[in-house]
Each structure stands twice: as structure tokens, then as C-alpha cells.
Amino acid sequence: MSASADPLSAATDALRAAGCVFAEEEARLLLDAARTPEDLAGLIRERSAGRPLEVLLGWVEFRGVRVAVDPGVFVPRQRTAFLVQLAVARARTGAVVLDLCCGTGALGLAIATVLGRLELHASDLDPAAVRCARRNLAPVGGRVYAGDLYQPLPTTLRGRVEVLVVNAPYVPTDAIALMPAEAREHEPRLALDGGPDGVDVQRRVAAGAREWLAPGGSLLIETSRRQAVHTAEAVTGAGLDARVLESAALQCTVVVATDDENSAL
Structure with missing residues (x-):
């Protein structure tokens, strides 16, 4: 991602290039989760490599409830x-x-x-x-x-x-x-x-x-x-x-x- 680019647009483009169907939605979530630009870059790399979004965020919304998701645990569908x-x-x-x-x-x-x-x-x-x-x-x-x-x-x-x-x-x-x-x-x-x-x-x-x-x-x-x-x-x-x-x-x-x-x- 270019440092001068709009972070959301750049993140969306990167995720879309990696084949993420809901790239913009996922980019927003990762942007909210990242504490620094370096964090965001790391999250995008992990997601582009196929790591589940829910594991990167540490949670999934299921039936209107936020459920914690730890690495190595089945992600609720x-x-x-x-x-x-x-x-x-x-x-x-x-x-x-x-x-x-x-x-x-x-x-x-x-x-x-x-x-x-x-x-x-x-x-x-x-x-x-x-x-x-x-x-x-x-x-x-x-x-x-x-x-x-x-x-x-x-x-x-x-x-x-x-x-x-x-x-x-x-x-x-x-x-x-x-x-x-x-x-x-x-x-x-x-x-x-x-x-x-x-x-x-x-x-x-x-x-x-x-x-x-x-x-x-x-x-x-x-x-x-x-x-x-x-x-x-x-x-x-x-x-x-x-x-x-x-x-x-x-x-x-x-x-x-x-x-x-x-x-x-």
C-alpha cells in the first residue's frame, strides 16, 4: 500500500487483488482493528494469505452477538x-x-x-x-x-x-x-x-x-x-x-x- 493513498481504498484494492469477495467490508473492519499503519499492513498480509478474517479480528458477529474467536478454533458459520x-x-x-x-x-x-x-x-x-x-x-x-x-x-x-x-x-x-x-x-x-x-x-x-x-x-x-x-x-x-x-x-x-x-x- 502507498503511504499517501487513502487507507480504506488501498486496503480494499489489496484485498480485492487477493480474491476477497467482500473486500471493502473487510478493509473497513481491519482498518478499525489496526492500531497503527504497520498493524494494518500486517493484517492485510495475513488476510491476503488466507487467514480467516474472524481470527484476525478476534471476533465474529453471530445472531447479533459478538463472539470471541481464538486462533485454531472453528469459526462459526x-x-x-x-x-x-x-x-x-x-x-x-x-x-x-x-x-x-x-x-x-x-x-x-x-x-x-x-x-x-x-x-x-x-x-x-x-x-x-x-x-x-x-x-x-x-x-x-x-x-x-x-x-x-x-x-x-x-x-x-x-x-x-x-x-x-x-x-x-x-x-x-x-x-x-x-x-x-x-x-x-x-x-x-x-x-x-x-x-x-x-x-x-x-x-x-x-x-x-x-x-x-x-x-x-x-x-x-x-x-x-x-x-x-x-x-x-x-x-x-x-x-x-x-x-x-x-x-x-x-x-x-x-x-x-x-x-x-x-x-x-
């Missing part, structure tokens, strides 16, 4: 707002909500922001994600556990979870190589790789869900349109009733299930 919308419709103030594979904790934070008081629990296997989620969920009283799915949860949660939200990895292993470099090279493989057919973690979630769900409780799992049938099969195979819901606007697919076949989905 805007499409997942559909899962939050469905969860909020099935929860109530004071509900027991559990977020598995929580990453930054964005889902629980967004739900708590809408509903107010909740008994909020979350878990993740990745220590970096756990640290990030604890920072995000502490202000709303959320408790975050380090471990594999249900393994670290307190036994007192068994049979009490009214809403169980899950954005587990669902990219088939062989398809990771086809993902954008921004995700493939800068996000943890643990948060992307769903096994050979993309449903390995979802099967494990479904298999343990009935033990933790309250009567009539709901399990909501984000998936893809292509894999929705397999996600639904994993859920029904675990003895739950399943329904596939889609948002065309957000291009998001969610499987919603219950442990009580007489409960409305």
Missing part, C-alpha cells in the same frame, strides 16, 4: 443461525441446554442471549476451543467441559437436557481437500473431519442422546443437504424420531429429533 432459530423455538427461559462440539460456544451464547436465563452446558474435545468457549459463555453462566462428547458431563445432567444442539464435524474425510483453503489450512481438522461418510461423530452423538435428553427433549444436528438422509438414519437408528428441516435463505440443513414419539417436532 452464519448458516448455523438456522439451528439457533430452531433451538430457541423449542426452548424456554430456564431450560437446560447442552451444546456438544461447542467450538467457540457461539450456539449456546446466541440461545442464551435470546432466552435470557438458562442452565447452559457445553463440551468440546479441543483444549483451545474449551478455553475460547469458557470466555464466551462465562458472562451468561455457561459451564464448559473438556472432553469427548458426553464423557466429561456431570451425571446430574442425565435425563434433564431439554435442548441438545450439535454442530459436529460432518465433512467426509476425502472432501476436506476440496474445501476452501481458508478452512482447510487454518481451522482444526478435528472440527471438520466427520469420517469416511461425514457422519461418524453424528452417529456417536445420536447413540448417546436418549440417556441425556429429558422426556420430550429435542436433539438438533446441523448437517448438509446431501448427507441429511444419513444423519437422519443415524438418529432413527438410535431410537429417536427425526425430521429434516431446511433454510433456503441460509442454505442450512438441520435434523431435529426427539426421544418421545408423541412429542411435536
Whole structure:
């Protein structure tokens, strides 16, 4: 960038040349985040090299809430707002909500922001994600556990979870190589790789869900349109009733299930 050029224009041009689709919007955000011209130049270099914007900023806006994003932690996708919308419709103030594979904790934070008081629990296997989620969920009283799915949860949660939200990895292993470099090279493989057919973690979630769900409780799992049938099969195979819901606007697919076949989905 030329020192004499308008900083916003110069930053926009640099990001556009690097292939950033929303170059001007990103340039404004980086300009606001930079403390010095040198900081700005460094941020633009990092972004041009493919580092996620949210990691450079240290936050992402999700459902109107600013969520902290640490390096090496999965960045919440805007499409997942559909899962939050469905969860909020099935929860109530004071509900027991559990977020598995929580990453930054964005889902629980967004739900708590809408509903107010909740008994909020979350878990993740990745220590970096756990640290990030604890920072995000502490202000709303959320408790975050380090471990594999249900393994670290307190036994007192068994049979009490009214809403169980899950954005587990669902990219088939062989398809990771086809993902954008921004995700493939800068996000943890643990948060992307769903096994050979993309449903390995979802099967494990479904298999343990009935033990933790309250009567009539709901399990909501984000998936893809292509894999929705397999996600639904994993859920029904675990003895739950399943329904596939889609948002065309957000291009998001969610499987919603219950442990009580007489409960409305």
C-alpha cells in the first residue's frame, strides 16, 4: 500500500487483488482493528494469505452477538443461525441446554442471549476451543467441559437436557481437500473431519442422546443437504424420531429429533 493513498481504498484494492469477495467490508473492519499503519499492513498480509478474517479480528458477529474467536478454533458459520432459530423455538427461559462440539460456544451464547436465563452446558474435545468457549459463555453462566462428547458431563445432567444442539464435524474425510483453503489450512481438522461418510461423530452423538435428553427433549444436528438422509438414519437408528428441516435463505440443513414419539417436532 502507498503511504499517501487513502487507507480504506488501498486496503480494499489489496484485498480485492487477493480474491476477497467482500473486500471493502473487510478493509473497513481491519482498518478499525489496526492500531497503527504497520498493524494494518500486517493484517492485510495475513488476510491476503488466507487467514480467516474472524481470527484476525478476534471476533465474529453471530445472531447479533459478538463472539470471541481464538486462533485454531472453528469459526462459526452464519448458516448455523438456522439451528439457533430452531433451538430457541423449542426452548424456554430456564431450560437446560447442552451444546456438544461447542467450538467457540457461539450456539449456546446466541440461545442464551435470546432466552435470557438458562442452565447452559457445553463440551468440546479441543483444549483451545474449551478455553475460547469458557470466555464466551462465562458472562451468561455457561459451564464448559473438556472432553469427548458426553464423557466429561456431570451425571446430574442425565435425563434433564431439554435442548441438545450439535454442530459436529460432518465433512467426509476425502472432501476436506476440496474445501476452501481458508478452512482447510487454518481451522482444526478435528472440527471438520466427520469420517469416511461425514457422519461418524453424528452417529456417536445420536447413540448417546436418549440417556441425556429429558422426556420430550429435542436433539438438533446441523448437517448438509446431501448427507441429511444419513444423519437422519443415524438418529432413527438410535431410537429417536427425526425430521429434516431446511433454510433456503441460509442454505442450512438441520435434523431435529426427539426421544418421545408423541412429542411435536
